[in-house]
Amino acid sequence: MPSLNTIAYYLFHVGELRSIVQWSVWHNPVHERDESKESENLKRCFHFLKLTSRSFASVIQELHPELLVPMTVFYLVLRGLDTIEDDMTIDIGPKEPLLRDFHKHLEDEEWTFDGSGPNEKDRSLLVEFNCVAKEFNKMKKEYQVIIKDIAKKMGNGMADYCKDAAFNKEGVQTVQDYEQYCHYVAGLVGEGCTRMFVEGKLANPVLLQRPELIESMGQFLQQTNIIRDIHEDNVDKRYFWPKEVWSKYVKSLPDLFLPENRELALQCQSEMVLIALRRADECLFYMAGVREQSVFNFVAIPQSMAIATLELCFNNYTMFERNIKITKGQACHLMTQSTQNLQLVCDIFREYARKIHRKNRPQDPHFLDISIACANIEKFIESIFPTQTARTLPKSGEQRPTAVDPETEERRKREEAESRQDMIYIMLAVVTTLVIISGSMIGVAWFFGARFDLAFSAMKDGVKEISGKMGAAAPAASPSEAVHVEL
Amino acid sequence: MRGPKRSLEVLMTGGSGFLGRGIVERLLTQHPEWRISILDLHPPPDNLRKRIAQFIPADISSAQSVNNAFVEYSPDLVVHTAGIVPARKDRYSTDPKQWEKVKAINYGGTRNVLDAAMSSGCRKFLYTSSCTVIIDDLDHDYYNMDESIPVGRATLHYGKSKGMAESYVLAPELASLGLQACALRPATIIGPEDTAVMSLIHDLIRKGETYFIVGDGENFYDWMYIDNAVQAHILAIENLLTTQTAAGQAFFISNQEPVYFWDAFAFIWAQFGHVPKYRIHIPTAIAWFVALILEIMTWFTGNAPTIDRGSVKDGMRTHYSNNAKAMKVLGYMPEVPLTEGIRRACDGYKKHLAAQAAQNGETKKER
Known part of the structure; x- marks a missing residue:
């Protein structure tokens, strides 16, 4: 049974509720277990x-x-x-x-x-x-x-x-140690999965020649978890944030939780987010190499959740006060989007990159680096799915600004004139339809006894009243003006 | 590989300028055996002048002046960085007189220098073009643009004149005469010694214009730190002297870190301790309309408007280049990351402001 809080939350976030319903009703597994x-x-x-x-x-x-x-x-x-x-x-x-x-x-x-x-x-x-x-x-x-x-x-x-006694006592030291730790707990999983995908001919074998892409998949997930779990890990006295990072802000990691260090904690947090965020484009690159839908879903869902979690954590002090996670509605939306194709996953990454960019604060020392990292995600997406709008050049790029020969120029002009004529006809049709519909509606209303004359006179009075008030308000403003003059 | 009899003669036009100076200094350290001459309207700073072979004062927009410089002088390679960048309101000018002036320097000047160099026997020419040869076309966005986009759409004076000059330099007619030329198209260059770009951005703090963002603020802009631009020029020079694979080619160069346009500004302001308390997004249509009204008003009053339709379009469009070609052919790789580069540029500008303030103080005392 959902709590009262949950019910209240979804009353105000109907879009998320819709995502939950959508996921539970419409999600069809690509393959299903045959229990028999x-x-x-x-x-x-x-x-x-x-x-x-x-x-x-x-x-x-x-x-x-x-x-x-x-x-x-x-x-x-x-x-x-x-x-x-x-x-x-x-x-x-x-x-x-x-x-x-x-x-x-x-x-x-x-x-x-x-x-x-x-x-x-x-x-x-x-x-x-x-x-x-x-x-x-x-x-x-x-x-x-x-x-x-x-x-x-x-x-x-x-x-x-x-x-490792030092690790158990003081936690992770350098950023390199941190990534090494993530490699053992997540990078290796990525390696195993990728080798199995390729063995099963469900992913592009080229992935095995790009170990840095595989590594980024695991690093991105694990680093996001480590960032999000800081509160819980601090309670358990386990420290995964590298000393190389936090020592720039505080003397000991638990100091990050002191209220007076709030600003420093946020700066430290943004540096951690930055390290993770720089992996995001390689994750997209990896996913482009997956061939089979169920495998794609398997790798894409956790990645989408990770970028959403990273955005949730970024510049969010609550993370230091209690455990935070994305809502069920958000998760369902992400799952629906991540089980279709690469383009929709790219859309998610772009959406969250922009959200992070909007939350970015210039007083943060990592402001520009984070901005560059977000832009880099968008830049990568642009390289696989180029933007095509009225403001971009046609894809061929060959089209010269001036016409090549008079014949084509003539044809182009003729076509333009035709389309302009078409446009006029369409507009005319639209206007006629509107006039007929609204005319018949007003006619029906009149037929059933609507008093338009009363409505008009009420409107006239209203206008008079407003202009009257404005006239009265004008003199009232003058005493304050007088004060200004005296001052 | 190089001429064994005498040391290599390199002529640097615009060698007293921001980029030119950087290239000369790097050449002097990396190739101390070369003889570097500077051709410029203004002399280089004394400490640099002492280290170069000669300073040739000349006005590139005058063929006579340029030809005089090449009397009894035949460089092995010319690096042509001299030019004029119409800034602020002049950037969007549509004044025909202004266009004639810009064209005479950027296009005419390039022709004068290249023609004179070729008559003197020089066959190697590196031209500092600009990414504006493509992007000074305010009606289009250029995502990830590469060298396959034809030159010719630019409408602003700067990009148009630079594009005309680039086409002249890379024309097959001159190549058939043995010319090995190459053009580099840098993005907006910043650095500690630059005051043009920095002052433009810094002035907005004083004007109280840091609170507004035109458009959604999600458009990209491409920057380049001076050391990286210098590096690309050195690589292009070395290429023209060795493998010559860059001959006849144009290359986009930048820091390869395109970033949200308004964020770069906000970061620069933050280096000067200014963080806008709020930022208002002005919808494009409204901004364009306001700019139009201001332009009309200032057209009557004769003042320069702070914003005009050109700068509105400039602030909301996206353009950044893909440097894959420069990386492959020239081996270009940005050395200084953008964040570090902007920090250094801001530190440089702080020194400039301090020096200026000190000078003002002194002149006041004298009075």
Whole structure:
């Protein structure tokens, strides 16, 4: 049952309510799971997918059949790793080998783990992890290799961070460290997904030769989350904003939350937004390389959500006071737009780039850089979907300002004259129609007894009254004028 | 590769100007073995004059004056940056006298210099054109424009005259005589020593005109920092002396960071401590109409209007260039990012203002 607040919100944001209805009524999945053909074990895996993921469960389940199971397994493997990494009840002693060797258990249909803390919400996944291994062993060898490779890299990366005392105590140091961290938790996921898309022939293989595009996809999502979660992470005393950035504004990261540092906090925030925003054009570039609709939806939805979230965070001090997120209505609108084609996703990016540009404040030291980053998104979109308006030159560009020969010039003039004549006829038709319609309406009103004479005389009185008032008001203004003169 | 017998002779027209000076200074450091001469109406600053081979005073709009300069002088390469930029109200002028003046310097001057150089035997010519050869056509927006757009639509005096000169320089007739010429089309150049562009923007603070935005404020403008413009010229010179792949070609150059037009202004004002408390968006149609009324009024009174229809159109249109060609052929890559460039330009202008204030103070004391 929605809260009273929610109801009030949507009463005043009918457009967003419409988006929710639109998404829930009109959204047709590109592909649907065929549950009748699924084994009990696979159903169990989907059960865990829904249990562990808020946002990814539905997009994964709508994926092309080729990738449906591999992507589900990939997600559950990563979720398993994440659950171990996050678990503060496991000592670094046993945790390190668990993370580093996690990829070795993927084929082991016996391996399960029940050492998670009682409060870990995803502990049941690890307790029954062998159902994931069973599906893993049934998939194509190629997908197994990819998932195993990513699990190995990520497990080792996570183990390194868990062991890193300075990181655990003081958080991330440089911007490079920050991007490195995002690489381990998100960039690698992007790499795995892209390799699977290409393996399934659902994305352009050229993407694999542009690792920077893949990296930007993950960085953009992860950095946005890190920016948005600053309040929550501060409560948990986990610091992901790099010291290299915040130290320009405050002595210690928690100082950002002090009321007297409000302006500094906003400046720090805008620098973080800027670092993320510079990735946005490469994300669009990546999405242009996706071939299949369900894969496109899978990659585009999180990206659209990310740019909207980034805009929500930008220049918004509330972010330091409590957790913020985009509304359900906004999310539904973004999902509808992101499940069609690249052009609509570009429209979203342009829309939010402009919103950020409008919220940008000149007193912010990053003002111009943010403006350039927003313009750069628009510039990229312009390169794939050129603007065509009355103010742009025709695409050929060859058309000379002067006519080439008298014959064409003559023909052009004749055509112009014809179109002008057409225009006159159309206008005439429109005016005639209007006269007939309004004439018959007034006629009907008169027939049923409308008193136009009363209306006219009332109008006349009204005009008189207004002019009378204005006449009376004029002298009233003179005393104040006199005051001005005296002063 | 270069002439082994004597050191290379380079003639720099407009070498006393903002861009010309920058190019001369960079050439002196990067190619100390070359002999650089400056041809200009005004002498260069003393410290620069000491370092160059010679200063030739000449008025490029006079063929006689230019020809005199080439008597007994034959450079290996000419860099032609001299020209006139009609600024402020003159930018939108439709006065025929004004056009004759601009044309005589930008087009006539270029012909005089190139013809004299060719008669002296010089066959390498770098012409500083301008992006305005395309964009001084206020009726169109130019997104991501490249060199495939034909020259000839510009209506404002500056872009029109620069375009005529560029077409002359790159004409196949001269190329068939052995001329290897190249034209660079920089975007609006800013830098610490520039006062023309900075004063224009800075003056708006004093006039109280920073509170208004004409149009939706989402149009783009392209800028260029002086060091990047200098770099592009050096690369073009080196190209003409070596591979010559740039011969006969025009290249757009800019910082490749197009940005919302009004944001660049707001950033500059902020460097001077001015942040407008509010900003009013004036719909295009209203602004155009107001400008028209002002123009009519000032036509009677004889004063110059602050805004006119030209500047309204200038403030709401989009234009920026695609430098892919310059990057590929010349190896051009902007070195100084725009934000840093504008900061330096503002610092330079602050010094200029301080020096001006000090001077005013002194003259007052003397009185």
